[in-house]
Amino acid sequence: xxxxxxxxxxxxxxxxxxxxxxxxxxxxxxxxxxxxxxxxxxxxxxxxxxxxxxxxxxxxxxxxxxxxxxxxxxxxxxxxxxxxxxxxxxxxxxxxxxxxxxxxxxxxxxxxxxxxxxxxxxxxxxxxxxxxxxxxxxxxxxxxxxxxxxxxxxxxxxxxxxxxxxxxxxxxxxxxxxxxxxxxxxxxxxxxxxxxxxxxxxxxxxxxxxxxxxxxxxxxxxxxxxxxxxxxxxxxxxxxxxxxxxxxxxxxxxxxxxxxxxxxxxxxxxxxxxxxxxxxxxxxxxxxxxxxxxxxxxxx
Amino acid sequence: xxxxxxxxxxxxxxxxxxxxxxxxxxxxxxxxxxxxxxxxxxxxxxxxxxxxxxxxxxxxxxxxxxxxxxxxxxxxxxxxxxxxxxxxxxxxxxxxxxxxxxxxxxxxxxxxxxxxxxxxxxxxxxxxxxxxxxxxxxxxxxxxxxxxxxxxxxxxxxxxxxxxxxxxxxxxxxxxxxxxxxxxxxxxxxxxxxxxxxxxxxxxxxxxxxxxxxxxxxxxxxxxxxxxxxxxxxxxxxxxxxxxxxxxxxxxxxxxxxxxxxxxxxxxxxxxxxxxxxxxxxxxxxxxxxxxxxxxxxxxxxxxxxxxxxxxxxxxxxxxxxxxxxxxxxx
Amino acid sequence: xxxxxxxxxxxxxxxxxxxxxxxxxxxxxxxxxxxxxxxxxxxxxxxxxxxxxxxxxxxxxxxxxxxxxxxxxxxxxxxxxxxxxxxxxxxxxxxxxxxxxxxxxxxxxxxxxxxxxxxxxxxxxxxxxxxxxxxxxxxxxxxxxxxxxxxxxxxxxxxxxxxxxxxxxxxxxxxxxxxxxxxxxxxxxxxxxxxxxxxxxxxxxxxxxxxxxxxxxxxxxxxxxxxxxxxxxxxxxxxxxxxxxxxxxxxxxxxxxxxxxxxxxxxxxxxxxxxxxxxxxxxxxxxxxxxxxxxxxxxxxxxxxxxxxxxxxx
Numbered sequence: 001x002x003x004x005x006x007x008x009x010x011x012x013x014x015x016x017x018x019x020x021x022x023x024x025x026x027x028x029x030x031x032x033x034x035x036x037x038x039x040x041x042x043x044x045x046x047x048x049x050x051x052x053x054x055x056x057x058x059x060x061x062x063x064x065x066x067x068x069x070x071x072x073x074x075x076x077x078x079x080x081x082x083x084x085x086x087x088x089x090x091x092x093x094x095x096x097x098x099x100x101x102x103x104x105x106x107x108x109x110x111x112x113x114x115x116x117x118x119x120x121x122x123x124x125x126x127x128x129x130x131x132x133x134x135x136x137x138x139x140x141x142x143x144x145x146x147x148x149x150x151x152x153x154x155x156x157x158x159x160x161x162x163x164x165x166x167x168x169x170x171x172x173x174x175x176x177x178x179x180x181x182x183x184x185x186x187x188x189x190x191x192x193x194x195x196x197x198x199x200x201x202x203x204x205x206x207x208x209x210x211x212x213x214x215x216x217x218x219x220x221x222x223x224x225x226x227x228x229x230x231x232x233x234x235x236x237x238x239x240x241x242x243x244x245x246x247x248x249x250x251x252x253x254x255x256x257x258x259x260x261x262x263x264x265x266x267x268x269x270x271x272x273x274x275x276x277x278x279x280x281x282x283x284x285x286x287x288x289x290x291x292x293x294x295x296x297x298x299x300x
Numbered sequence: 301x302x303x304x305x306x307x308x309x310x311x312x313x314x315x316x317x318x319x320x321x322x323x324x325x326x327x328x329x330x331x332x333x334x335x336x337x338x339x340x341x342x343x344x345x346x347x348x349x350x351x352x353x354x355x356x357x358x359x360x361x362x363x364x365x366x367x368x369x370x371x372x373x374x375x376x377x378x379x380x381x382x383x384x385x386x387x388x389x390x391x392x393x394x395x396x397x398x399x400x401x402x403x404x405x406x407x408x409x410x411x412x413x414x415x416x417x418x419x420x421x422x423x424x425x426x427x428x429x430x431x432x433x434x435x436x437x438x439x440x441x442x443x444x445x446x447x448x449x450x451x452x453x454x455x456x457x458x459x460x461x462x463x464x465x466x467x468x469x470x471x472x473x474x475x476x477x478x479x480x481x482x483x484x485x486x487x488x489x490x491x492x493x494x495x496x497x498x499x500x501x502x503x504x505x506x507x508x509x510x511x512x513x514x515x516x517x518x519x520x521x522x523x524x525x526x527x528x529x530x531x532x533x534x535x536x537x538x539x540x541x542x543x544x545x546x547x548x549x550x551x552x553x554x555x556x557x558x559x560x561x562x563x564x565x566x567x568x569x570x571x572x573x574x575x576x577x578x579x580x581x582x583x584x585x586x587x588x589x590x591x592x593x594x595x596x597x598x599x600x601x602x603x604x605x606x607x608x609x610x611x612x613x614x615x616x617x618x619x620x621x622x623x624x625x626x627x628x629x630x631x
Numbered sequence: 632x633x634x635x636x637x638x639x640x641x642x643x644x645x646x647x648x649x650x651x652x653x654x655x656x657x658x659x660x661x662x663x664x665x666x667x668x669x670x671x672x673x674x675x676x677x678x679x680x681x682x683x684x685x686x687x688x689x690x691x692x693x694x695x696x697x698x699x700x701x702x703x704x705x706x707x708x709x710x711x712x713x714x715x716x717x718x719x720x721x722x723x724x725x726x727x728x729x730x731x732x733x734x735x736x737x738x739x740x741x742x743x744x745x746x747x748x749x750x751x752x753x754x755x756x757x758x759x760x761x762x763x764x765x766x767x768x769x770x771x772x773x774x775x776x777x778x779x780x781x782x783x784x785x786x787x788x789x790x791x792x793x794x795x796x797x798x799x800x801x802x803x804x805x806x807x808x809x810x811x812x813x814x815x816x817x818x819x820x821x822x823x824x825x826x827x828x829x830x831x832x833x834x835x836x837x838x839x840x841x842x843x844x845x846x847x848x849x850x851x852x853x854x855x856x857x858x859x860x861x862x863x864x865x866x867x868x869x870x871x872x873x874x875x876x877x878x879x880x881x882x883x884x885x886x887x888x889x890x891x892x893x894x895x896x897x898x899x900x901x902x903x904x905x906x907x908x909x910x911x912x913x914x915x916x917x918x919x920x921x922x923x924x925x926x927x928x929x930x931x932x933x934x935x936x937x938x939x940x941x942x943x944x945x
Contacts, residue, residue: 149884282772
């Protein structure tokens with residue numbers, strides 16, 4: 001999850017947006033995405049996972065919270081419990097699917113909030129420049145002076161366990177990142193000739209932003225946000241893993257991984273299953289966002 | 301006679317794996333002390349030709365064919381090691397943009413000495429002394445201090461002089477220059493040209509000079525080759541070619557440039573754009589833009605015709621009977 | 632250069648102040664009266680009164696911040712709620728353990744990343760490149776606390792080669808008895824920097840190889856080894872900068888791995904503090920780690936500037 005480091009310091013995105021975008025551009029991006037087999041496979045896996053989580057109650061699964069003392073820690077492949085049972089005798093497949101709901105929710109929500117709030121602040125800072133820029137960016141610098149994991153752990157540690165607190169803490173981590181990327185993309189767009197031209201003809205600031213700046217920067221900011229989802233998934237489950245975030249008995253991958261740690265001697269395969277869920281999700285998000293970035297790269 | 305032959309090229313072709321046919325059959329010789337200028341628009345294949353001489357085009361993406369010999373050694377077939385032995389002591393190159401062509405994190409001195417140490421078995425101290433002499437040779441002021449300077453600490457003109465010093469570090473017999481003055485200020489350009497010409501004569505090197513600037517060509521060259529779509533379409537001594545170009549494209553180039561002969565005449569432009577090098581027409585590549593074109597031009601590639609010794613052009617309108625050439629000159 | 636160094640250090644001061652402000656606020660965002668956050672529930676009335684006065688808890692926030700800062704600067708981070716020991720004492724030993732783990736992991740990741748990234752960049756588009764890129768994506772996508780568990784299952788539970796817990800008996804020493812405890816956590820923690828450095832170095836090498844000066848160097852007849860030296864020297868500032876930052880991130884982000892391996896560092900301290908709602912420990916640890924991060928950032932910046940002649944000024 002520390003990859004936030006270069007993703008942010010690299011700031012790859014601004015160079016990619018130097019051309020005004022049109023609908024035909026997005027169609028071309030879509031075509032390129034469809035041709036990219038790796039990306040499509042990743043998106044497919046994510047879609048299957050999402051569908052399973054959404055329609056979990058209709059899949060004829062067990063009760064994710066109802067355990068049985070006599071069925072504890074059954075191995076993978078047990079009849080009736082295809083992926084075995086956990087340390088309290090609850091069906092693993094059921095808990096993995098329901099656990100995904102919470103893991104995805106806690107992983108994606110902070111990035112989504114940060115995308116909106118950080119994006120808005122960053123675009124404002126980039127477009128307004130001057131004092132407003134100074135104020136926003138200096139505050140951002142302060143949060144950048146914390147290692148991201150530490151910041152999330154410290155804030156949610158002070159606030160105490162709970163889903164809401166974990167989301168607040170992680171949002172605090174991602175907002176500065178979104179601000180930085182949005183600011184730098186907006187600043188470089190603002191200085192493009194045609195935007196300067198639009199400003200010089202006396203168009204109002206809001207019009208210039210809406211017509212000339214937003215269409216150019218939103219794509220880059222969105223791609224950057226998608227790269228954060230993978231980071232966020234690992235961090236979210238990580239917080240639950242150390243006892244912050246989701247509280248038992250709710251199923252959540254990081255929390256399940258923690259409670260199953262005692263089972264590594266008896267049922268090692270079973271114990272690693274929730275982590276596999278995190279890994280696959282994070283990997284697919286990462287590769288899909290790489291694919292999206294490649295498809296949006298005008299030079300490619 | 302062949303002893304003083306530095307370059308021998310016959311039907312030299314360079315193709316890129318992207319499908320671009322950059323050089324499509326180039327023939328020429330270069331002798332010691334001779335300066336050849338390759339003149340052409342961007343995309344005519346002149347830089348690729350120059351790089352092909354040292355086999356510096358991207359190795360995995362380039363397909364070279366035909367005959368190319370440097371000092372009698374086969375360049376097309378040579379191993380990478382044999383090539384790298386040639387680069388430096390036999391042939392070296394000066395590039396267009398001295399800012400990007402010099403390694404930014406090594407001092408000028410280091411970039412000269414590493415070349416010397418690569419090719420000659422001498423001590424570091426001696427190599428450094430030679431580097432200092434070279435910087436003096438290319439007239440860099442306070443050379444001693446500049447030895448420890450990084451490229452970004454020098455002005456554009458000085459940087460190009462340093463580039464020349466690096467190219468000269470192993471006293472090559474053949475110096476290649478790829479638009480060495482294009483990136484410089486006009487006032488610096490002429491200084492660099494004069495320096496190159498001076499050093500070329502002093503060291504007795506052969507030189508091939510690539511440019512799109514007719515004025516530059518006239519300043520340094522003995523002979524000029526005009527390149528279009530990867531072929532030499534005309535070649536001849538500089539004065540003759542500039543006074544009386546044979547090929548319609550060469551005529552167009554001269555017409556489109558301000559030079560002494562053009563005083564009082566209206567500048568002309570060549571209509572159209574150069575052809576797509578991925579998909580070349582079968583006949584004369586210039587025919588689609590040529591005012592004198594006729595059906596035969598498109599039928600097949602015109603032969604190289606030699607109206608007078610030492611001059612040649614690839615155009616069916618050029619009569620290769622010397623008498624007829626004289627008539628046209630007179631008219 | 633000297634001027635730049637001074638300016639850069641001067642710029643770090645307000646950042647450090649602001650960072651401590653954030654840490655100071657941790658006590659105040661904790662639900663309830665701050666006094667409950669820094670003192671155990673069974674503290675005597677006198678202690679409560681004493682601490683309240685000492686930290687100015689009845690005064691406005693800026694004053695409180697000043698008083699708190701005065702304590703912190705003298706190395707007084709308060710006492711742990713759980714065991715009443717001085718936070719500073721425990722921090723020193725824990726931070727050194729985390730430092731050992733983080734530097735080992737960072738070095739390991741750096742070496743792996745440079746080799747893989749360099750090869751991938753040099754042989755772009757080949758199978759080597761694809762393998763390295765896949766490794767990099769995997770490295771940054773893997774939840775390392777899970778990877779730690781998998782390694783424990785393989786090397787401790789199944790094979791029984793390496794221990795899965797603690798940093799060995801007594802004080803740390805660089806002998807096999809202790810190093811064997813370090814191996815699994817260090818490998819686990821190194822996958823992130825390894826993946827990131829691979830990505831970065833690959834990108835930088837590809838960029839450098841496409842530069843004009845590489846043609847010049849080939850044109851001088853330099854052999855492969857010399858060309859590699861040029862590439863390395865050009866890539867070094869970027870690679871080292873990423874590495875330095877990563878070291879900082881690992882120092883601050885080792886909590887999960889330390890939890891998995893019961894490594895007695897700052898991460899374990901944080902973990903216990905969270906478990907026991909021991910806010911003074913949480914606050915002190917966070918502050919120290921963040922300050923180390925600020926200092927590392929500063930150092931990386933200065934080293935990078937010193938390495939790159941283009942960035943050197945006056």
